[in-house]
Amino acid sequence: DQQVKQNSPSLSVQEGRISILNCDYTNSMFDYFLWYKKYPAEGPTFLISISSIKDKNEDGRFTVFLNKSAKHLSLHIVPSQPGDSAVYFCAAGSDYKLSFGAGTTVTVRA
Amino acid sequence: GAGVSQSPSNKVTEKGKDVELRCDPISGHTALYWYRQSLGQGLEFLIYFQGNSAPDKSGLPSDRFSAERTGGSVSTLTIQRTQQEDSAVYLCASSLGNRGGETQYFGPGTRLLVL
Numbered sequence: 001d002q003q004v005k006q007n008s009p010s011l012s013v014q015e016g017r018i019s020i021l022n023c024d025y026t027n028s029m030f031d032y033f034l035w036y037k038k039y040p041a042e043g044p045t046f047l048i049s050i051s052s053i054k055d056k057n058e059d060g061r062f063t064v065f066l067n068k069s070a071k072h073l074s075l076h077i078v079p080s081q082p083g084d085s086a087v088y089f090c091a092a093g094s095d096y097k098l099s100f101g102a103g104t105t106v107t108v109r110a
Numbered sequence: 111g112a113g114v115s116q117s118p119s120n121k122v123t124e125k126g127k128d129v130e131l132r133c134d135p136i137s138g139h140t141a142l143y144w145y146r147q148s149l150g151q152g153l154e155f156l157i158y159f160q161g162n163s164a165p166d167k168s169g170l171p172s173d174r175f176s177a178e179r180t181g182g183s184v185s186t187l188t189i190q191r192t193q194q195e196d197s198a199v200y201l202c203a204s205s206l207g208n209r210g211g212e213t214q215y216f217g218p219g220t221r222l223l224v225l
Contacts, residue, residue: 006152031211034213041218042218043201043203043216044153044216046215089153093211095211096143096212098143098155098214099152100154101152102151102152103152
């Protein structure tokens, strides 16, 4: 029973353009959401988060949008840079427990 | 300060053998988590420790899996009688443990291959 889904396994974008990553969840009890970035042979690193009381959180080039009625969140990266090439995991939590999506591999083309 | 560390980084074992995976959390973090990532899958929650409270073991896939946390710091995940389906990356994370909704900080993982 996968409660968090990332339906796009991969995304290719040109350097300087916007990357949009999507994530859907099913559990209405989730009250906070995070995005993690993972390079090969490394653990996931925290990128940005949003609580369920907000619909947008911005940090530099990264913005997370939350649509609670649709149980959908997205991550926008603007402008995309070659160093952004990585696997991005969406995670949703209630209290201490996080559920993760399967990840989206982003490739930024020069 | 130092991040979460895990050892070994890679482990190859034969089916039926026992393995022990170690995690050193960030100093001062009272919450510790173990996850498993199988090929092409997201991270799967295994177990959660918070201070001296009884751990949440609800994610452990079978009784061959166990974990302990000694002295509220280092944790060891043990897999007995390993099976090929246990092959995965085992990730440890820690957080401050003050409240729910905290950011979890991950170690680099242990890549386990069961032949």
